[in-house]
Amino acid sequence: MNRMRLFSPAALAFTLLWTANSQCYSAETDLAAIKAEITKRHDEAVKRLQDWIGQVSIAAEDRGYPETAEYMAKLARDAGFQQATVINTDGKPGVFATLDAGAPKTVGLYFMYDVKQFDPSEWSSPPTEARIVDKPPLGKVMIGRGAVNQKGPEAAFLEALHAIRGAGKKMPVNLVLVAEGEEEIGSPHIPQLVRRPEVLAALKKCVGVFMPFAAQDLDGIVTVNLGSKGVIELELVSSGEKWGRGPAKDIHSSLKAMVDSPAWHLVKALNTLVSDDGNVIMIDNYPKPLPLSAEEKAMIEKVSKTRSEALAKKQFSVQHWINDLPWEQANERLESQPTVNIEGLVGGYTGPGGKTILPHRAVAKIDMRLAPDMKAADALAALKAHLAKRGFGDIEVNMTGGYDPTATSKDSALIQAQLATYKK
Structure with missing residues (x-):
C-alpha cells in the first residue's frame, strides 16, 4: 500500500463526497476530475505547505503571534472559505471560518496552527525550512516542524478544497x-473561542467535527481514532520561601546538613502520586475511568492483530x-488508563560540570x-487535596491548560465516511 495515498487531498475530497451522499452516485466521476486537478496543482500545494511551516507559531515561547493567526485565516480564505475571522482570546488568537455551499449538511473542522518547541541541533534538516529530502524507505519526504503534527494533514485538507473548486465541482457539504x-x-x-455566539451557533449546525490527522504506520x-484522552498540563513548584523550611535563595550545598531542600521536598511529593514503578496513579480520591466494553476490547484485539508490534x-x-x-x-492499557507523566524537572544548576x-x-x-468518564476539574481537585493531606500543601499547583476526554461512536456518520474512504 502506498502510505501517502490515504491521506492525500484526493482521499480527503472523497471523504467529503461520501459524507454528503452515502449513495455517492457521482463521486467516482467527480473524484477523477479532482485527482487530475491535484496532479496539476502538486508543486503549488507543496510550496504552500513549505511556506506555512516557515510561519512558526509556538505558544509556550509566545512566538509568532498574532501574525500566524492572520496567516491561518488567509489560508482558509484562499481555500474557498467565504469568511475567516481572527478571534482574540485571553491567550493566543483563534480563527473562525465558514464555507457555505448551500448544502443540506454541515461538517465542522478542528485545526491547530501552533507547533511544539524545537531544538534545531536535534534535527537532520532545519525545522523551519521544510526541505524535501530522501528518507529511506519512504522516498522523498518533507522535514519540518508541523509537517506531521498538524500542518501537513491540515494542508492536505485545504488542498482538497482547492482541487474541488479548481475542478469546477461544487462542495457537497458546508464547512x-x-x-x-x-x-x-x-x-x-x-x-472562549467556541463559546462565542457566532461560533457556537455555527457549530450547532454540524453533523460532527473532523480533525485531519496523519495516522498510518x-x-x-x-x-481510526474514536476520540481523545483528556489532559491537564501543570507545574508543581516547590520553593523555600513558600514552604518556610528551605532557603529563599540558592545557598552553598555544604549547608544541606542544617537546611531543608525544596528540591527533595518536590521529589518526595512526586513520589506520592504514583506506585513505585510510576505506572499506577496513587492520588487519593482520584476519579476512575470507565472500564472497556466488550465491543471496545474486540476493536483493540483487531487493531493489535493488524498493526505490527515490532x-x-x-x-x-x-x-x-x-x-x-x-x-x-x-494497547488496552493505552486506550483505557489515565496517567501521570513527568515532562521535565527543573531545579538548581544544570550546566556543564558541577x-x-x-x-x-x-x-x-x-x-x-x-x-x-473522567473530568479535568475533578482530577485537579483530587491532586490538590492529596498534596495538602500528605503534607505538601505549600507546593504550588499551576495548571496551564487542559480539557476533558472525548469519545465518538464507530457508527457515527463521520467515522463511517472515513472508513468508506479507506476501503475505497
Missing part, C-alpha cells in the same frame, strides 16, 4: 472551521511495554492524561 493556536499548551482558551496500516517499538524507541505486557494488553549549591526552588512539569 465550519475552528482553529486554535494553543493546542500544544493544553488548549487553555479554546472554550510504516506498513501503511491506518488506525514497528511500534521501533517507532517509539522502546524494547518493552509496561510490566512486559503483551501487545494486546498494552556547582555546589542548595537550590531554593524546583519545578516539575506534569501532564495527566484522562480516560473516558
